[in-house]
Amino acid sequence: MSKLLVIGFSAGGLPLAQRIVAALPIDYPLPVVIVMHVPAVPDSCTTELLQQETGLPVALASDKARIQPGHVYVAPPGYHVLVERDRHFGLSVDPPVNSVRPSIDVLLQSAAEAYEHQLIAVILSGANSDGVRGMAVVKELGGVTIVLDPLQTEFHVMPTAVVEAVDVDYVASPEEIISLVLAARNE
Numbered sequence: 001m002s003k004l005l006v007i008g009f010s011a012g013g014l015p016l017a018q019r020i021v022a023a024l025p026i027d028y029p030l031p032v033v034i035v036m037h038v039p040a041v042p043d044s045c046t047t048e049l050l051q052q053e054t055g056l057p058v059a060l061a062s063d064k065a066r067i068q069p070g071h072v073y074v075a076p077p078g079y080h081v082l083v084e085r086d087r088h089f090g091l092s093v094d095p096p097v098n099s100v101r102p103s104i105d106v107l108l109q110s111a112a113e114a115y116e117h118q119l120i121a122v123i124l125s126g127a128n129s130d131g132v133r134g135m136a137v138v139k140e141l142g143g144v145t146i147v148l149d150p151l152q153t154e155f156h157v158m159p160t161a162v163v164e165a166v167d168v169d170y171v172a173s174p175e176e177i178i179s180l181v182l183a184a185r186n187e
Contacts, residue, residue, distance in 0.1 A: 003029075003030050003115070003118045003119070003120065003184060003187075004030060004031055004032075004033065004067070004083070004111055004114075004115045004118065004119050004120070005030045005031070005032045005033070005120045005122070005181055005184065006032075006033045006034075006035070006107060006108060006111050006119065006120070006121045006122065007020065007032065007033070007034045007035075007122045007123075007124065008034075008035045008036070008104030008107065008108065008121070008122070008123050008124070008126075008130070008131050008134070009036050009037075009104075009123065009124035009125055009126050009158070010036060010037035010100075010125070010126035010127060010128060010130070010155070010158060011037075011125060011126055011127045011155040012124075012125035012126070012153055012154050012155035013036060013124035013125045013126060013155075014036065014046070014049065016124045016125065016148065016153075016174055016177075017034055017036070017050065017124065018049065018050060018053045019053075019174055019178065020122075020174075020177060020178055020181060021050050021053045021054045021056070021058075021072060022053035022054060023178045023181075023182065024054055024056060024072075024181070024182070025182075026055040026056065027070070028056060028070055028182075028185055029069050029070055029185050030069065030070070030120075030181075030184065030185060031067045031068060031069055031070070031071050031072075031073065032056075032071070032072045032073065033061065033067075033073045033074075033075070033081065033083070033107065033111065034046075034050070034072065034073065034074050034075065035074075035075040035081060035102045035103070035104050035107045036074075036075070036102075037100045037102070037126070037128075037130070038077045046074050047059060047060055047074050050072060050074065054072065056070055056071060056072050057070075057071050057072065058071075058072040058073075058074065059071070059072075059073060059074070060073070060074050060075075060076045061073040061074065061075055061076060061081045061089045061091065062076075062089065062091070063089060063090060063091040064088055064089065064090070065088060065089050066087060066088050067083065067087045067088065067089065073089070075102040075107065076091070076102075077102075078093070078101060078102075079091040079092060079093060079101065079102055080092040080093075080094055080097070080101055080102050080103055080106040080107070081102055081106070081107050082106060082107065082110040083107070083110045083111040083113075083114045083115070084110070084114060085113070085114045087114065090110075092106070094106075097130070098128060098129065098130040099128070100128070100130055103130055104123070104130045104131040104134055105130055105131060105132070105133045105134040106134070107134065108121055108131065108133075108134025108135060108137060108138055109133065109134050109137045111138075112134070112137045112138040112140075112141045112143055113137070113141065115143065116141045116142050116143065117141070117142030117143060118143070119138055119141075119143035119144070120143065120144045120146065120180075120181065120184050121134070121135060121138040121143055121144065121145055121146065122146045122147075122148075122177060122181070123135060123146070123147045123148065123158060123159055123162050124148045124153070124158075124159070125148060125153035125154070125155040125156065125158060125159060126155055126157060126158030126159070127155045127157045127158065128157060128158060128161075129157065129158065129161035129162075130158065131158055131161075131162055132161050132162050132165045132166065135147070135162050135165075135166045135168065136165065136166050139166050139167065139168065139169075144169050144170075144180075144184070145166060145168040145169045145170070146168065146169060146170045146172055146177055146180055146181075147159045147162050147163055147168050147170070147171050147172070148171075148172065148173075148174065148177065149171050149172060149173055150163060150171075152173055152174065159171075
């Protein structure tokens with residue numbers, strides 16, 4: 001069964017996501033889905049910034065597209081991204097969750113239901129509590145839960161909220177997160 005790596009963040013998380021993506025080798029087999037809180041503007045350059053860091057293909061997630069191994073997908077601004085059980089994306093304009101769209105909770109919950117114990121979920125930095133409910137579902141369904149050590153980011157509300165609410169598997173430094181996601185390809 002294939003695995004999936006999901007990374008969620010808001011304020012302060014993009015440089016950390018860039019570091020993680022930069023560390024992924026060209027033969028990294030897991031698909032990676034990144035959801036971040038960004039304004040709904042058409043010229044968001046997140047995909048370009050991430051593409052500069054990796055040889056893996058980076059693209060916006062698109063509705064009904066098949067999730068491919070070794071690809072990095074970014075949630076498009078203004079859409080919730082869902083992972084369907086048949087390993088395709090679904091995009092939604094349902095109301096914001098936790099005042100945001102895309103919501104980390106929406107992605108994590110749907111990915112956990114589709115991948116169960118084959119999901120690796122990472123929460124980086126942020127200034128709200130989006131991601132708490134999603135990480136609880138990931139943990140409940142047997143996925144691996146990794147949270148950036150709140151003491152290692154200026155925007156610690158999100159990782160702190162997750163750590164306080166969920167018995168996560170790892171509270172880790174950026175370097176430890178990179179080691180964990182790299183080790184996941186061999187499991």
